[in-house]
Amino acid sequence: MAKRETKTERKERIEKVLHALDSEYGTEYICYLNHETPWQLLIAVILSAQCTDARVNLVTVDLFQKYKSPKNFAEAELKELEKDIHSLGFYHMKAKNIISCCQDLMNKFGGNVPDTMEELLSLAGVGRKTANVILGNIYDQPSIVVDTHVKRISIKLGFAKSEDPEKIEYELMKVLPKEHWILWNIQIITLGRSICVARKPKCGECFLRELCPSAQV
DNA sequence: CTCCCGATAT
DNA sequence: ATATCAGGAG
Numbered sequence: 001m002a003k004r005e006t007k008t009e010r011k012e013r014i015e016k017v018l019h020a021l022d023s024e025y026g027t028e029y030i031c032y033l034n035h036e037t038p039w040q041l042l043i044a045v046i047l048s049a050q051c052t053d054a055r056v057n058l059v060t061v062d063l064f065q066k067y068k069s070p071k072n073f074a075e076a077e078l079k080e081l082e083k084d085i086h087s088l089g090f091y092h093m094k095a096k097n098i099i100s101c102c103q104d105l106m107n108k109f110g111g112n113v114p115d116t117m118e119e120l121l122s123l124a125g126v127g128r129k130t131a132n133v134i135l136g137n138i139y140d141q142p143s144i145v146v147d148t149h150v151k152r153i154s155i156k157l158g159f160a161k162s163e164d165p166e167k168i169e170y171e172l173m174k175v176l177p178k179e180h181w182i183l184w185n186i187q188i189i190t191l192g193r194s195i196c197v198a199r200k201p202k203c204g205e206c207f208l209r210e211l212c213p214s215a216q217v
Numbered sequence: 218c219t220c221c222c223g224a225t226a227t
Numbered sequence: 228a229t230a231t232c233a234g235g236a237g
Contacts, residue, residue: 032233049234054225056233089223093236127235147233164236189233198231199227 017157018212020181023189024207030186031137034060037137038113039070039105045133046098046125048164051088059088070111073102097125115139128166136182144169144176145185149192156196156214 032053033044040060055209063084064204073081081095088094093111101123105111113134114120133145135193144150146165150172154160160171176184192198195206201216209215 045233046235048230048232050221050225051234052232054223087223090221090233090234091223093221097235125235129234133233145233148231149233185233192233194221 010158013063013211014159014175017208018176020207020211021182021191025187025190027183029137029182032186032189033057038062038134039102039111040064041138041187042101042113042123042126042130043098046101046128047085047088047094049090049094051090055088059085066129068103070105073098074106094125100124101126113138113142128169132169133185136185140182142178142181144172145184146172146179147189148198149189149196150185152198153188153192153196156212158213 009092029036032043033048034040034057040147043063044060047059053096066077076095076099076103078095078099081099082091084091085091085098104123105113109119114123115130115135115138117135120126120134121128129145129147132145133205135141136143136145146154146168151160151163151165151168154168154172159175160168162168172184173181186209191206195202196208202217203209203212203215206212206215209217
């Protein structure tokens with residue numbers, strides 16, 4: 001039976017992983033979803049459910065030319081908006097949610113994107129993942145975004161055990177220093193898209209392979 | 218828990 | 228053919 005990692009060893013491994021991520025990917029808070037305003041990011045994240053950010057960016061180029069404000073989305077025709085976002089999948093639900101969400105932005109929040117978890121979660125189409133993206137990226141509020149990449153890789157690294165994204169969020173909060181919460185998401189997505197891909201991870205070329213309990217070489 | 222759903226990579 | 232993609236609602 002393999003020897004269990006001690007608390008000290010675990011703490012050291014976490015530090016090394018964070019340092020490796022910082023030196024490989026940098027510490028800049030970049031965003032893969034193109035946007036110029038908070039409400040545009042909100043729409044983009046709602047659209048990004050179960051679809052790649054590259055394809056969301058392809059659609060939002062034209063979408064934000066056509067709908068220039070939350071008010072335009074709030075007054076949009078459902079069928080027409082469905083056509084505009086059709087290629088992203090889940091288009092019926094996403095279109096309905098975006099219209100409802102923007103109606104609430106106009107009627108309850110003065111056309112602005114709210115800055116609390118509770119208010120964000122009250123918006124249609126907004127769950128914890130989307131809310132945390134807004135809190136972290138727009139309002140610079142320490143938060144952990146658990147998407148498919150963060151879930152998969154956090155479990156592989158042994159930093160989370162649960163299957164429930166909300167529980168993973170809390171597990172990671174205990175393990176990661178607060179200064180690294182926002183950064184974790186973007187770095188892990190970068191890793192998850194290129195090396196630690198879901199189907200056939202390229203452990204052989206991963207800079208974390210010596211620090212990862214799941215590495216297959 | 219199930220359902221929503223098109224595009225892409227393998 | 229099938230797994231996967233910056234998930235969320237009912």
